[in-house]
Amino acid sequence: MAPAEAAASAEGASRRWAVLDRLRAAADASDFVPFDRFMEIALYDPAVGYYAAPRSPLGPGGDFYTAAHVTPLFAQAVARRIRSVRSDLGSSERFRIAELGPGDGTLAAGVLAALAADPAGYEYVVVERSEARAEEAMARARKDRGEIPVRRLEWLGEEGPFTGVVLANEFLDAQPARRLRWDGTEWVELGVEIGRDGLAPSERGLARSVPGAPLPPVDEPGTVFEFSPAAEGTVREIGDHLEHGAALLLDYGAEQTELVRGRPRGTLAAFRGHRVVEDPWGDPGGSDLSVFVNFTRIRAAAQASGLTELAYRSQAEALGAWGFPQLLEDAVRAAGSAEAQVRLRLAAKNLLFGFENFRVLELGAGAPAST
Ligand SMILES: C[S@@+](CC[C@H](N)C(=O)[O-])C[C@H]1O[C@@H](n2cnc3c(N)ncnc32)[C@H](O)[C@@H]1O
Structure with missing residues (x-):
């Protein structure tokens, strides 16, 4: 083994032991950790969590791309939507x-660049729980921001109610999720059991209640039902602190009846190096974990928080409504070569058809806004 590989493998092994220690401390008397607690530690533990690592998980050198990495036109379309929310409010003030969970800051940088020509009144704040990602996002966002101030807030409500847009792209799917399984008679909680040799998927009787919307009726024993109390809490937080404006929530997910019927084994996915990792329990802290967003529960949480649903549609439809076709045609016309034009069209195709499970939920607060 080359020295660099040997060092990486020793580092991986010591991280795995450290994660196991954290999980042991979080386990109940039967060595069981429910899945949401497992996901919280594996992704966000400040010392060993996946998002805490210095290496960026996003982009070509990382583990996955988001739409923001496919083409800058994505951020430009988001920026157009932000401008239209502002003009609907008639707001000339601050x-x-x-942005919740900006990751490496690619989306922030693109939105800021698109707004830089007319910067008056805007401010951009990033709310990012990982120190490493916050530093990365701030550095990237500050490059092309023009005169728009960029700051970090610890949490959305840190400075009280505000007017503006809450933006969250691939944020909700990264929130710790509970996974339940219908055993034919009742729901059981899925999670992991910590043995002497490591982790194994396991389950226990349901010990915690499921607040909010009732669980969906299912016939098929073995059906897995997933939802994220943390993601629903985020929507409540938006309802509490966004006084006037809109929230743009872009993520992969579906309505819960579609999920339990169409994906009865659940939607948990782990990624490393742009590949699906077969065993999501195998390397906690070393691979990304995500679960489809249960939009039925997110929409119910939004309604209960006093937010108005402005639109709920596929990402391709939302991009269409936000002016993406025009942005593409303008970019193609301005492209310097036939090759650049082809690249633009290929990226657009990837964005519109490669993100087919993506939905966009637009929520309004205060004054009504168009879509
Ligand atoms: C999949 S990445 C998002 C990528 C980025 N939004 C983009 O469009 O490229 C999820 C990000 O959300 C952050 N995050 C997750 N939960 C958070 C929370 N409760 N508060 C702030 N940031 C959070 C993670 O640390 C990570 O950087």
């Missing part, structure tokens, strides 16, 4: 764009 208008905050609060």
Whole structure:
């Protein structure tokens, strides 16, 4: 083994032991950790969590791309939507764009660049729980921001109610999720059991209640049902602190009846190096974990929080409504060569058809806004 590989493998092994220690501390008397607690530690533990690592998980050198990495036109379309929310509000005063979970800051940088020509009144705040990602996002966002101030807030409500847009792209799917299984008679909680040799998927009787919307009726024993109390809490937080404006929530997911019927084994996925990892329990802290967003529960949480649903549609439809076709045609016309034009069209195709499970939920607060 080459020295660099040997060092990486020793580092991986010591991280695995450290994660196991954290999980042991979180386990109940039967060595069981429910899945949401497992996901919280594996992704966000400040010392050993996946998002805490210095290496960026996003982009070509990382583990996955988001739409923001496919083409800058994505961020430009988001920026157009932000401008239209602002103009609907008739707001000339301070208008905050609060991005939840900016990751490496690619989307932030693109939105800021698109707004830089007319910067008056905007401010951009990033709300990012990982120190490493916050530093990365701030550095990237500050490059092309023009005169728009960029700051970090610890949480959305840190400075009280505000007017603006809350933006969250691939944020909700990264929130710790509970996974339940219908055993034919009742629901059981899925999670992991910590043995002497490591982790194994396991289950226990349901010990915690499921607040909010009732669980969906299912016939098929073995059906897995997933939802994220943390993601629903985020929507409540938006309802509490966004006084006027809109929230743009872009993520992969579906309505819960579609999920339990169409994906009865659940949607948990792990990624490393742009590949699916077969065993999501195998390397906690070393691979990305995500679960489809249960939009039925997210929409119910939004309604209960006093937010108005402005639109719920596929990402391709939302991009269409936000002016993506025009942005593409303008970019193609301005492209310097036939090759650049082809690249633009290929990226657009990838964005519109490669993100087919993506939905966009637009929520309004205060004054009504168009879509
Ligand atoms: C999949 S990445 C998002 C990528 C980025 N939005 C983009 O469009 O490229 C999820 C990000 O959300 C952050 N995050 C997750 N939960 C958070 C929370 N409760 N508060 C702030 N940031 C959070 C993670 O640390 C990570 O950087």
